[in-house]
Amino acid sequence: MFLEAPRLIPFLLAPLLLIGGCGKPDPVSTSQKSRVMAKSGVVWGRDLANSLGLQEWELCSELGGYDCIGEAHRITLGGVEPTVLGIDKPLPNASASAPIAVDRVAISACSQRFIKDQAGSPVIFGPVLKTDNVAARKEVSESLIRRILARDPEKAEVEGLLDLYQTLTPLSKNLVRDWSVGACVVVATSTESLFY
DSSP states (O other): OOOSHHHHHHHHHHHHHHHTSSSSOOOOOOOSSSOOOBOOHHHHHHHHHHHHTOOGGGSOEETTTEEIIIIITTTTTTOOBTTTTOBOSOOSSOOTTHHHHHHHHHHHHHHHHHHHHHHSSOSSSHHHHHOOSHHHHHHHHHHHHHHHHSSOOOHHHHHHHHHHHHHHTTTOSSHHHHHHHHHHHHHHTSHHHHBO
């Protein structure tokens, strides 16, 4: 598949995305309700599938046959299962394995999108598959943010994703794939993607 480094990317790059690189943080808007709500796995999965141009069942599969969101990680990702397990209310707090489940789904989904783009008509990663250069990576970064977060990207966010390429350069044997999947995972697992 690809190097383990992309699993660390959300933790390494999160401070850059949150504060816009180095220096003084950008002003933050205050919520009118002073709270954020975590998206359930079903809602996040649907959003992720739509933004990556995948079917929901394509996002992730455990052991080759269990849908990650609907079955394998259903309760972990905030779902319920009243019929078999008798769990008719979501867990009051996120479980310790929730970040692992989120990473698992995001890595699988982003990898699927890259494989599909490489094999046929590209949806997101076409520019870097055609020519791997800064302009192509910038176009892909902007596309990822627009598609997954449904808004225009900020300059610091794009720069953070572009910096990821330099971070992966000494670690990767397939830099285009690792950067593409890693950048996608960073955006897909961002607080803005997981909460509303």
